Amino acid sequence: MATQARRLPFPTLAGRLPDYVVPAVAFLLVGLLLVWLGVNLYKTPNEFYRLFLIGLTNGAIYGLVALGYSLVYGILELINFAHGDVFMLGGMLVATMVAGFGLAGDSGLFLWSMILLMLVIVMAFCAVLNTTIELVAYRRLRHAPRLAPLITAIGMSFILQNIALVWKGARPTSVDSILPRGEVFTIGGVAYTWDKLIVLLFTVPVLIALLMLVQRTRQGKAMRATAQDRDAAAMMGINVNRTISFTFFIAGGLAGAAGLLYALYITNIRYDEGFRLGLIAFTAAVVGGIGNLPGAVLGGLVIAMIESFNNGLGWATPGSDWTQSIIFGLLIIILVFRPEGLLGERTPEGG
Amino acid sequence: MNVPGLPRERRRDFDAEVRRRAIKGGIAAAAAIVVVTIFSGFTTSLIVATVVVLALYAVPWDMIRYGRWVVPGVAIIAAIAYPYYVDDLFELPLFGPFPSVDTAVTMTIFIMMAIGLNIVVGYAGLLDLGYVAFYAMGAYTAAWFASPHFAESVGAVHVGSVGVSPEAEGFHLSVWVVLFLAAIFTAIIGVIIGLPTLRLRGDYLAIVTLGFGEIMPQIARNGDNLFGTGFNLTNGAQGINPIDPPGFGETISDWTGLPVDYLTFNADFLGRELGGIEVFYWTAVVLLLFTVFCSVRLRDSRLGRAWIAIREDETAAAAMGVPLMRTKTWAYAAGAFFGGMAGAYYASFKSGTFPDDFFFNISIFILCMVILGGMGNIWGVIIGGGFLAYLNQEGLGNIGAEINETFGTEIDVPLYQFGIFGAILVLVMLFKPEGLIPSARRKAEFEEGVHDEPLYDVTQ
Numbered sequence: 001m002a003t004q005a006r007r008l009p010f011p012t013l014a015g016r017l018p019d020y021v022v023p024a025v026a027f028l029l030v031g032l033l034l035v036w037l038g039v040n041l042y043k044t045p046n047e048f049y050r051l052f053l054i055g056l057t058n059g060a061i062y063g064l065v066a067l068g069y070s071l072v073y074g075i076l077e078l079i080n081f082a083h084g085d086v087f088m089l090g091g092m093l094v095a096t097m098v099a100g101f102g103l104a105g106d107s108g109l110f111l112w113s114m115i116l117l118m119l120v121i122v123m124a125f126c127a128v129l130n131t132t133i134e135l136v137a138y139r140r141l142r143h144a145p146r147l148a149p150l151i152t153a154i155g156m157s158f159i160l161q162n163i164a165l166v167w168k169g170a171r172p173t174s175v176d177s178i179l180p181r182g183e184v185f186t187i188g189g190v191a192y193t194w195d196k197l198i199v200l201l202f203t204v205p206v207l208i209a210l211l212m213l214v215q216r217t218r219q220g221k222a223m224r225a226t227a228q229d230r231d232a233a234a235m236m237g238i239n240v241n242r243t244i245s246f247t248f249f250i251a252g253g254l255a256g257a258a259g260l261l262y263a264l265y266i267t268n269i270r271y272d273e274g275f276r277l278g279l280i281a282f283t284a285a286v287v288g289g290i291g292n293l294p295g296a297v298l299g300g301l302v303i304a305m306i307e308s309f310n311n312g313l314g315w316a317t318p319g320s321d322w323t324q325s326i327i328f329g330l331l332i333i334i335l336v337f338r339p340e341g342l343l344g345e346r347t348p349e350g351g
Numbered sequence: 352m353n354v355p356g357l358p359r360e361r362r363r364d365f366d367a368e369v370r371r372r373a374i375k376g377g378i379a380a381a382a383a384i385v386v387v388t389i390f391s392g393f394t395t396s397l398i399v400a401t402v403v404v405l406a407l408y409a410v411p412w413d414m415i416r417y418g419r420w421v422v423p424g425v426a427i428i429a430a431i432a433y434p435y436y437v438d439d440l441f442e443l444p445l446f447g448p449f450p451s452v453d454t455a456v457t458m459t460i461f462i463m464m465a466i467g468l469n470i471v472v473g474y475a476g477l478l479d480l481g482y483v484a485f486y487a488m489g490a491y492t493a494a495w496f497a498s499p500h501f502a503e504s505v506g507a508v509h510v511g512s513v514g515v516s517p518e519a520e521g522f523h524l525s526v527w528v529v530l531f532l533a534a535i536f537t538a539i540i541g542v543i544i545g546l547p548t549l550r551l552r553g554d555y556l557a558i559v560t561l562g563f564g565e566i567m568p569q570i571a572r573n574g575d576n577l578f579g580t581g582f583n584l585t586n587g588a589q590g591i592n593p594i595d596p597p598g599f600g601e602t603i604s605d606w607t608g609l610p611v612d613y614l615t616f617n618a619d620f621l622g623r624e625l626g627g628i629e630v631f632y633w634t635a636v637v638l639l640l641f642t643v644f645c646s647v648r649l650r651d652s653r654l655g656r657a658w659i660a661i662r663e664d665e666t667a668a669a670a671m672g673v674p675l676m677r678t679k680t681w682a683y684a685a686g687a688f689f690g691g692m693a694g695a696y697y698a699s700f701k702s703g704t705f706p707d708d709f710f711f712n713i714s715i716f717i718l719c720m721v722i723l724g725g726m727g728n729i730w731g732v733i734i735g736g737g738f739l740a741y742l743n744q745e746g747l748g749n750i751g752a753e754i755n756e757t758f759g760t761e762i763d764v765p766l767y768q769f770g771i772f773g774a775i776l777v778l779v780m781l782f783k784p785e786g787l788i789p790s791a792r793r794k795a796e797f798e799e800g801v802h803d804e805p806l807y808d809v810t811q
Contacts, residue, residue, distance in 0.1 A: 079554050140781055145796070147478050150554050151722060152780045154480075154715060158773025166766060275711075279565070282558070321573040328562035335559055336547045 022337055040313045047312060049190040055308035056301070057196040057265065060203035063300030064258035065281035067210065067293060068130075068251035074291035075227045075247045077146075081153040082133050084278015085160035086252055090126040090259025091269040092164055094118055095175040098263070104176035111178060115264075123256035130252025131245050139241070157275060164271035172268040179264050199261050206257060207297055210250070214293065223247055227291070276324075280307075283331040289341025298343060303327060365414050373409040380405045390444030397441040403429075430636055434629045435621070447749035450741050452632050458740040459635035460697045463642045465720040465736035466729065467689030472718065473727035473793075474650060475682035476662030477549070478557040481564025483714040484544075485537050485687040487571055489694025490704040492533035494591035496522045497699065500583075513598035514612035526597035530638075530695050537691025538684040545683035549676060564714050571706035585706070592703025596627070597634060597696075614702075631700055638696060642689050646729055649685060658682050659727075663796060712769070716743065719772050722779055725786025727793045734788060739775075743768065 041048045065087050072080045097118050098104070103111065137152040179198060183191035214220040225233040226243045234240045262277075263269055284303045288295025306327065311320040318326065334341065380401045387397055407425060412418035433455060440449045450458060464486060471479045494500060497512070502520035509517060511525030524532070548559045575587030585591065598612030610616035613627040613634075649655045657678045660668035669675050698704040716739065724735025738746075751764025779786065785794040 077554075079558065137777055137781070141784075144780075144784060146554065147476070147557075148780050148784055150478065150557060151718070152777045154718075155773040155776030155780070158712075158715065158769045159777070162767055162770030162773065165769065279561070286558075322569065325566045325569045328566050331562050332548065332559050335551060335555055339551070339555065 025337075036316060037309070040309070040315050040317075043315055044313070046189050047314070049188045051308045051312040052305070053190065053192055053196055054312075055305040057199045057304075058308060059301035059304030060199050060297075061258050061262050061265070061300075062277070062281050062284050062304050063297035064203055064206065064254050064261070065277060066284040066288070066296035066300045067207070068254045068258075069278075069282050069285040070288075070290055070293060070296040071247050071251045071254075073285065075223060075244060076138070076149075078138065078149050079153065079282065080133075080251070081150075081275075081278065082137075082156035082160055083130070083251065083255060084274040084276075084281065085157045085164070086126050086130050086133070086274070087255040087259045087262070087277065088269060088271065088274025089129065089160060089164055090122045090256040091175075091263040091273070092168055092173060092259075092271075093122050093125055094260045094263040095168075095173045095269060097121065098176050098178060103178045106178065107180070115178075115260075119257060119260050122260050123253040126256030126259065127249045127252035130248045130255065134245060134248040139244075157278075161271055161275060164274075168271060170271065172270040172273075174268045175263045177264075177267050195265055199265055202257065202261055203297075206254065207293070210254070211293060213250070219243075219246060280327060283327055286331060286339075287334055287341055289343040292341065292343050295341055295343035299341070302342075303330075306330070361414065365411065368411045368414065369409060372411065373405075376405050376408045386444060387441060391442040394439070394441045396436070396439050400441070427636075427640065431633065434625075434632060435623055445750055445753055446746060447753060450745060452628050454741060454744040456628065456632045456635050456700060457697075457744055458737050459632070459639050460693050460700070461717065461720065461740035462733050462736040463635075463639050463693035463696075464690050464717050465724075465732050466639075466642050466646050467686045467693065468717050469686075469721050469727065469729065469732045470646060470649065470658075470689070471682050471686035472721050473732070474655060474662065475658040475679060477679060477682060478554070479560045479683075479686070480557050480711075480714055480718070481560035481562070481567070482686070482690055482717050483709050483711065484560075484564045484567035485541060485690030486694040486697075486713065487567050487704075487706075487709040488537045488540050488687075489533040489691030490698035490708070491571065491585060491591070492536050492691065493526070493529050493695035493698040494585075494594055494704045496524045496529045496532060497526055497595040498522070498591055498593060500586060500591045511600060512595055513600050514596045514614055523595055525600075526595060526695075526699050529699070530692050533695035534688045534692035537694070538688040540691075541683040541687025542680055545680045546676075549679040549683065561711070561714075564711060568706050568709040571709060588706060590703055590705030590707075592705075594699050594702050594704065596702065597631075597699055635696065635700075638692065642692075643729060643733070645685075645689075650729075654678065654681055659792070662727075712772075715776075716772060719775055723775055723787060725789040725793065728786065728788055728790035731786050731788035731790075735786070739772070742771075747771070 037048075065084065068083050068087075069080060072078060072083065101114055101118075103114055106114070133156050137156050138149045141149040141152060179195035181193050181195050183193055184197050185192050212220075214223060222233070222238045222243045223246070225236065225238055226240055230240055233243075280303055281300065284299035285296045286299070287302055288297070288299030290296075307323050310317055310323050310326060384397060384401055387393075403425070407422055410418075412421045434452050437449055437452060437455075442448050464482070467485070468479060468482045471477050471482075499519060499521040501522055505520075505522060507518060507520045507523070509519075509523045510528060512519075512523035513525070515523050544560075544563055548556060551559060571585045572588055574585030575583045575589075596612050596614040598616075599607075599609040601611060603609055604611045610618075610627075610630050613630050616625070616627045616630055618625050650659075657668065657673045660671065660673055661675065661678060665675065717736075720736035720739045721732055722735075723739060724733070725731030747765045747768060751762060754760065754764065755762060783789075785796075
């Protein structure tokens with residue numbers, strides 16, 4: 001959770017090196033990154049702005065998914081592999097609804113109310129699905145060795161992927177483009193379009209609401225207490241099972257919202273998209289500091305920027321073939337050298 | 352019954368146990384015969400198989416001196432003789448005929464990989480979600496050193512190669528050399544991956560291995576122009592083929608009659624026409640036996656006991672003087688060794704290696720084998736691995752055909768492959784987390800609930 005200092009469950013490599021090594025390497029890497037970005041900005045400014053806007057929008061979606069990972073990890077210390085697939089099923093549901101309601105070509109108030117309706121439906125669907133997964137697959141394993149729920153999570157992820165595969169087939173399901181794509185404003189000759197703005201307009205309030213929920217409400221306090229020490233929380237009269245279910249419910253709702261945005265913005269979705277995006281979002285959560293909510297969004301933005309710049313920039317860029325390797329390479333580097341993430345706090349036990 | 356090697360005072364226990372098992376096994380055997388006969392028809396092989404299995408089950412072999420070798424011995428002989436009697440075997444209800452020799456080769460290779468993964472997951476308790484990286488590494492090592500891939504850069508380098516003309520360019524090492532080269536090379540990669548990452552615990556380690564498992568196939572896919580230097584390492588999406596077949600060459604063949612090379616081999620032996628596929632199968636069985644032998648000996652060694660100690664309680668193990676990092680790295684290296692060897696042999700068997708073979712689901716597939724059979728127990732892993740590899744190769748197709756024929760439906764069962772493996776993972780973990788054939792020790796761990804989370808952090 002946001003305010004709580006996490007204890008790291010392992011000694012880090014960083015602890016064994018001289019103090020100045022890790023910051024020096026980090027500064028070197030960041031410096032190289034800045035040089036690379038600067039040269040590209042100088043050479044092709046328009047392309048740079050365009051990719052920046054794409055990265056910003058994707059980052060918002062990654063951030064929403066990463067929030068779900070972060071919430072669940074914060075409370076159960078479990079990587080919920082099925083989360084990405086819940087997100088994907090949400091996207092598929094939206095694809096079905098857009099086709100079913102015949103929304104293509106509509107506009108105005110009717111369109112917006114239908115989008116809101118779809119948002120409510122898909123959030124409810126994903127929230128219930130995620131809670132059910134917790135109930136079926138994780139609850140019985142609370143006291144089993146740590147690997148057991150992780151393995152069931154992978155199993156659930158495979159089951160959900162198979163459901164989508166049977167439902168929609170192996171080819172990408174296309175979604176009718178219903179978001180307005182006119183321009184809002186132009187920077188450096190690149191138009192910022194409405195669909196991108198809408199994604200951001202969704203994400204920011206959701207993040208604020210979630211932070212308020214976790215930090216200000218009674219339920220949020222119960223969540224933080226359960227995350228810190230489950231037994232002590234139970235002794236203080238907190239219904240631990242219900243709190244955990246509630247966390248999964250919220251995480252599922254976020255996945256549903258992300259699914260809606262993804263389906264409407266990207267306009268196609270495939271059965272294995274959830275797993276791929278889930279891994280990226282998990283990386284985002286780790287980069288930002290797992291269990292840390294603003295960190296998850298920051299991580300999402302960082303990862304999306306890396307992905308977008310790497311896919312599009314021209315000068316000294318590995319290119320889209322290597323995007324996934326770069327992201328996972330970053331994940332490995334972060335886990336090995338700074339497992340508490342960018343915004344995570346160092347603690348005496350973990351440092 | 353006068354059983355040699357049994358102390359007089361234990362004879363009574365022994366007789367009682369035999370009686371109990373004979374009754375229980377007899378009922379099960381009779382039921383099995385009835386079921387198979389009703390659904391698939393009666394053959395003599397059914398009776399023979401039932402009698403053999405019943406005989407093996409009814410006697411408590413572990414109570415007799417040297418008795419514990421009987422069941423594995425019979426199993427090994429049955430496995431080696433498999434090509435001779437597979438065509439005469441009875442059909443199982445729902446599953447249809449027994450796997451063909453071709454499928455049996457794949458099954459054997461996947462069992463090897465499962466045993467390799469079992470060292471990492473089952474013995475040392477480190478969840479590895481990127482085992483496919485080792486498989487890929489082995490396959491590509493075979494592809495580099497036994498194919499025309501490097502024809503332009505190295506000219507013709509031949510060391511005991513068979514089945515290719517002596518002028519053929521590129522590296523052409525004997526496949527036997529390549530197998531060990533691949534195994535050692537993969538083990539080194541395992542150590543390199545392991546050294547920085549094995550400090551992480553539990554799920555963090557799982558994620559890092561998953562990351563490596565995703566990076567490796569991407570390198571394979573994009574390696575035809577590595578980092579823009581024009582160096583063709585992996586031939587990209589086309590993969591590398593053909594890879595040389597195994598074989599013994601003219602000289603050894605003249606002495607012993609072993610095949611010159613497996614692809615063109617054809618002979619008549621003990622009343623059966625043998626082709627390359629049978630020899631591939633027997634070689635795979637020999638490699639599997641080698642793997643099982645090493646795995647059992649490793650488990651019982653000082654190192655193996657250290658792995659199990661780490662699995663059960665890392666903190667206590669460290670306090671008892673087990674060097675954590677070194678022990679874990681050895682587990683990684685040993686697991687990678689067998690994965691690499693199996694990968695190289697599989698590449699030689701298929702005569703090619705393609706980046707699309709190394710998806711994440713292969714890692715999960717192999718993990719599924721280990722978990723279904725019972726983490727840490729070799730016999731469980733062999734049976735779980737064989738069964739799942741069979742399902743993947745022909746079992747699901749057979750079951751689908753059978754179901755559609757019986758109920759007149761149009762279900763495409765192999766389409767549900769993902770879901771079935773996922774369901775196996777979930778169901779086994781929920782209801783029998785120690786696996787179908789657990790080792791007694793692992794079972795106790797799951798029942799008592801060992802916690803990976805230590806009270807304090809201990810650096811080695």
